[in-house]
Amino acid sequence: MSENPRAVIFDIGNVLIQWRPERLYAQLMPAEDMARFFAEVDPHLMNDRIDRGAPFRDTIYAHADAHPEWSAMIRLWHDRWIEMASPVIDGSVSILRQLRASGVACYALSNFGVESFAYAETHYPLLAEFDHRYISGHMRTAKPDAEIYQMVEADCGLSGNQLFFTDDRADNIEAAASRGWQTHLFTDPTSLRAALTRAGLPVQ
Template sequence: MTSTEEITRTVDAVVWDIGNVLIEWQPERHYDAVIGEERRRAMFDAIDLHGMNDRIDKGEPFRDTIYAVAAEHPEWERDIRRWHDEWIAMASPPITWSIELLRALRSKGIPCFALSNFGTGSFAYAETQYPFLTEFDLRFVSGQLGTIKPEARIYEIVEEESGVRPEHLLFTDDRAENVEAAAARGWQTHRFDGPAGWAERLVAEGLLTAAEAAER
């Protein structure tokens, strides 16, 4: 291949993260509103709650894992349980423009896959609150798969089960390490920092027109 030759990298499927791409995921914000920033900071400094959530995302039981951690910390027990009991308040609101973009792509017959670090129980609950989660062509949920982004295996599973070559997948995620892991496998990637930039990328790829990608 000469230096003047160009490789056209078409997009055969669009792969979506969920948290902070389609649904806001802000536990700290919720706790600040409920128990105050000072107490929240103290609790998060004392207990690795995001590490607890990673365990759920890897497949541990949703309620049981949270309640077990809460029982280990009596001084914080009630507030740790909020991670389960008030979970939908942490995983909200939906990012409406992103959902519109998802539906616009699917209306044109462009396959869309979910690839998300999400617990099995919490995802089942989220489906009851956010019907659009059922609209993907394929869904790759870490808790169901036993592997989590940015581990290589979860990206391999997407490739194997979808049958789409890595270079023909376009993936968006808000976390740099997840995007970098996909790019290392040859995926096309977009670091999500808001639906406006994502809309522009979908237009640039020729997947949507500007009118189709516009916020409603």
């Protein structure tokens, strides 16, 4: 039988703050150009290197230099990054604050670059509202690699169903579930609140 979790772990992008790079590019180019841009340049692969500790600006600008046809658009991933990471998902932030006010430990586990996270902190004070933050760029590994989940367990001293984890990506959820964590694939704050309630956590 599952025990009530002793800590709740939140992903950040698309759980607490929207992460929608495509939304910005859709404002700047026709749909067919945007589809070709993402297919030819694969900026998400570039972003994965940043999430694993590569430098923010230098990685993006080097990628732009390697793709001169798209260089101006690629540089926007750095220059207008904050527009891609917005707005706050208020319902999720309310859940985070209610859990913490009830004495439940809350952690962040997020694929995020070192410098981009520092930049996000200047816009989003809520990023300071965790008992601990596990940021992939600092850890030099990223979800869904098993290593990052092992590192969280070793640091916080909890494992298995003592941990409740919510993330918007199924592969990240599956990796956590394989370690026995209680999990919820995030779609919206209402369903997250219901899942936390079922897990016996105080979010009524």
